[in-house]
Amino acid sequence: MKIYLIRHAEPDYPNNTITPPGHLEAQALAERLCGTKIDRIYHSPLGRAIHTMQYTADAMGIQPTLLPWTAELEGWNFVHPNGKTEVAWNVDNSWIREHRPYPSSENWHQLPPFNMPDFHDKYEDIRRNSDRFFEENGYQREGGRYRIMASNRDTIAVFCHLGFGLAWLSHLLELPLTMVWAGFWIAPSSVTTIVMEERSHGWAAPRCYGVGDVGHLYQANLPLSRAGLLADNID
Numbered sequence: 001m002k003i004y005l006i007r008h009a010e011p012d013y014p015n016n017t018i019t020p021p022g023h024l025e026a027q028a029l030a031e032r033l034c035g036t037k038i039d040r041i042y043h044s045p046l047g048r049a050i051h052t053m054q055y056t057a058d059a060m061g062i063q064p065t066l067l068p069w070t071a072e073l074e075g076w077n078f079v080h081p082n083g084k085t086e087v088a089w090n091v092d093n094s095w096i097r098e099h100r101p102y103p104s105s106e107n108w109h110q111l112p113p114f115n116m117p118d119f120h121d122k123y124e125d126i127r128r129n130s131d132r133f134f135e136e137n138g139y140q141r142e143g144g145r146y147r148i149m150a151s152n153r154d155t156i157a158v159f160c161h162l163g164f165g166l167a168w169l170s171h172l173l174e175l176p177l178t179m180v181w182a183g184f185w186i187a188p189s190s191v192t193t194i195v196m197e198e199r200s201h202g203w204a205a206p207r208c209y210g211v212g213d214v215g216h217l218y219q220a221n222l223p224l225s226r227a228g229l230l231a232d233n234i235d
């Protein structure tokens with residue numbers, strides 16, 4: 001199985017949709033994906049994901065499936081030392097790197113500022129939902145690897161979000177959540193490719209073949225949307 005994890009196009013948050021430039025991004029993405037093999041399309045319940053996805057679903061004639069657990073994460077807020085409240089995936093990278101040892105997959109939820117009462121449980125929910133989804137697709141998770149119960153050569157596209165998408169990636173790749181959030185940004189309408197690699201011994205494991213690809217924007221001569229990018233030195 002191959003997964004295209006796609007962040008929605010440029011968001012119009014107040015209106016629960018995407019902006020006019022976002023529609024152009026979604027259209028360019030659909031044109032690019034049309035040239036590939038996609039067997040199934042899934043999407044978050046939020047307008048910005050649905051309205052992005054619809055272009056690809058229409059262009060490829062695929063009936064999309066709602067996947068509620070891929071909605072953007074809620075309640076992941078923490079208070080920065082400067083008093084500002086932020087969502088967890090917007091954490092300042094230099095702040096995370098200030099202290100050693102760095103967070104691990106085992107202890108990220110015990111270290112400030114991520115030692116909030118329910119962060120660990122919320123992440124466990126993502127893990128459980130992901131494992132159930134993989135089970136439905138023929139992969140039984142055992143420890144960190146996946147037993148192949150049924151061969152799966154499908155390519156699926158999942159239209160979702162920045163915070164959720166990176167959290168899912170951290171689970172699939174067994175990388176500490178906070179380091180993934182601090183270390184990656186995926187642009188609106190970008191495609192992150194994850195392949196369940198198999199080597200003929202009955203087991204598979206996810207491997208990332210590319211993060212945040214925006215080739216369709218270059219192709220269509222469209223600018224990159226900066227939604228969720230907080231650095232102040234990016235042109």
Ligand SMILES: O=C(O)[C@@H](CO)OP(=O)(O)O
Pocket residue numbers: 007008011072087160161162163227228
């Ligand atoms: O807070 C959010 O909900 C945003 C921005 O970080 O994520 P996304 O735009 O991907 O939904």
